[in-house]
């Protein structure tokens with residue numbers, strides 16, 4: 001479980017996150033809020049991509065200041081833009097990259113890659129160059145690159161913003177089909193209806209934290 005204790009983040013002389021105290025235990029949690037409210041900063045804390053200025057982020061009781069590497073094994077992060085995530089030119093090589101880095105053996109790498117390509121209908125793209133894929137396919141490859149690492153928790157920062165309606169639906173189904181806990185930043189309120197919990201952030205503070213129906217109507221009224 002991820003826990004935030006009195007977390008503040010400051011940058012450029014301003015408070016970006018202000019005394020957050022949260023226990024994130026539900027299977028599907030969403031973060032919503034206006035542009036610039038601090039959502040991306042918040043989720044980057046969850047796998048140690050960013051460290052708090054004060055307070056603590058604990059993942060299974062491990063402090064992100066000391067155990068960043070272990071935490072990144074437990075918590076996978078899918079970026080908004082897949083091009084920030086995909087590092088190798090060919091799909092198969094990209095999916096193998098992180099696994100090679102942590103010393104997973106060849107047969108196991110092949111097994112995991114086969115599994116995700118089957119699961120996401122990407123076998124035909126296995127030897128294709130990443131550049132030749134559509135935006136939706138690239139987003140899926142980026143997610144596959146996280147799934148092969150077998151994290152316990154997957155964080156998504158706006159996974160559907162670049163996708164058309166059909167791919168948006170596919171990505172939403174994919175997120176619901178994951179066995180891992182998911183924490184998702186999204187402006188796509190429709191997608192969040194069946195989540196377990198929706199946290200509303202405003203000016204770096206949690207201003208509402210409830211079931212989707214209640215949090216979403218709070219947010220819609222606040223934005224009106």
Ligand SMILES: Nc1ncnc2c1ncn2[C@@H]1O[C@H](COP(=O)(O)OP(=O)(O)OP(=O)(O)O)[C@@H](O)[C@H]1O
Pocket residue numbers: 011012016033034035036037038039040041042
């Ligand atoms: N390193 C930094 N230095 C200065 N300001 C920063 C830094 N990182 C983030 N900020 C500021 O913190 C605020 C929150 O940024 P953040 O990216 O977390 O917002 P967001 O809620 O994800 O917005 P969006 O919906 O547009 O993605 C913004 O005003 C941003 O400019």
Ligand SMILES: [Mg+2]
Pocket residue numbers: 039040041157
């Ligand atoms: Mg953001």
